[in-house]
Amino acid sequence: xxxxxxxxxWINAVTLPHVFPERVRRMLExxxxxxxxxxxxxxxxxxxxxxxxxxxxxxxxxxxxGLASNLQLLELTPAIAATTNELPDDFPGDPFDxxxxxxxxxxxLRLITADPAIRDAKACEVEYYPFRPSxxxxx
Numbered sequence: 001x002x003x004x005x006x007x008x009x010w011i012n013a014v015t016l017p018h019v020f021p022e023r024v025r026r027m028l029e030x031x032x033x034x035x036x037x038x039x040x041x042x043x044x045x046x047x048x049x050x051x052x053x054x055x056x057x058x059x060x061x062x063x064x065x066g067l068a069s070n071l072q073l074l075e076l077t078p079a080i081a082a083t084t085n086e087l088p089d090d091f092p093g094d095p096f097d098x099x100x101x102x103x104x105x106x107x108x109l110r111l112i113t114a115d116p117a118i119r120d121a122k123a124c125e126v127e128y129y130p131f132r133p134s135x136x137x138x139x
Contacts, residue, residue, distance in 0.1 A: 001072065003027060003127065004035035004104045006113035007043045007096060012131065014066040015055050024112060024129045034112075035074045036067075037103050043096040080106045091121045 005013070012019055013028055020028065028034070041063065047053035048062075055062055067073070076099065083102035084095075091098065097118060104111040104124035111124050114131035 001033050001035055001107075002110055003032075004037070004074065004100070004107070004109040004111050005040070005071075006100055006111055006115060006118065007037075007040040008114055008131070009112045009129075010036055010040055010066060010071075011044060011047075011053065012114075013069075014062065019131055021129050024127065027112065027127065031070060033070050033072045035103070035107070035109055036071045037100050038073050038075055039096055039099045041073075074103055074107070076103075077106075087123050088121055091123055092117050 009020075009024075009028075017025070017028075044053065044062070045059060048055075048059050080099065080102050083106045084098045087098060087101060087105075091101070097115065101111065101118060101121070101123050103109070109125070110127050111118065112127045112129075113119065114129055116128070116130075119126045119128040
């Protein structure tokens with residue numbers, strides 16, 4: 001495994017796959033498994049409950065479709081939890097972002113993200129792509 005997905009790219013891969021640049025689309029379509037933090041499931045559920053993420057069907061159906069691809073769920077471990085406290089002082093305080101970046105750093109994975117704050121923090125290896133979501137898919 002080389003890559004881990006931030007929550008927004010995972011959601012976009014399910015709901016808006018056409019928004020990815022060709023280089024990122026090739027990474028996502030490659031047969032090699034990609035990691036996804038289990039915390040991304042909780043973040044997605046919260047975004048959906050707050051109506052900041054809308055899609056057809058139920059949340060359970062979204063998860064079934066989104067997890068049916070070449071993804072491997074990555075659990076929170078003591079090492080990853082400790083790594084969240086080792087991120088730079090100026091790293092954003094969002095616990096989801098901190099956990100995802102710490103997972104990428106602890107497991108030496110390259111994080112696919114559209115978040116410029118994560119890219120600029122340089123706390124892990126990043127494959128960045130710019131994206132401005134529509135209102136119904138806003139993170």
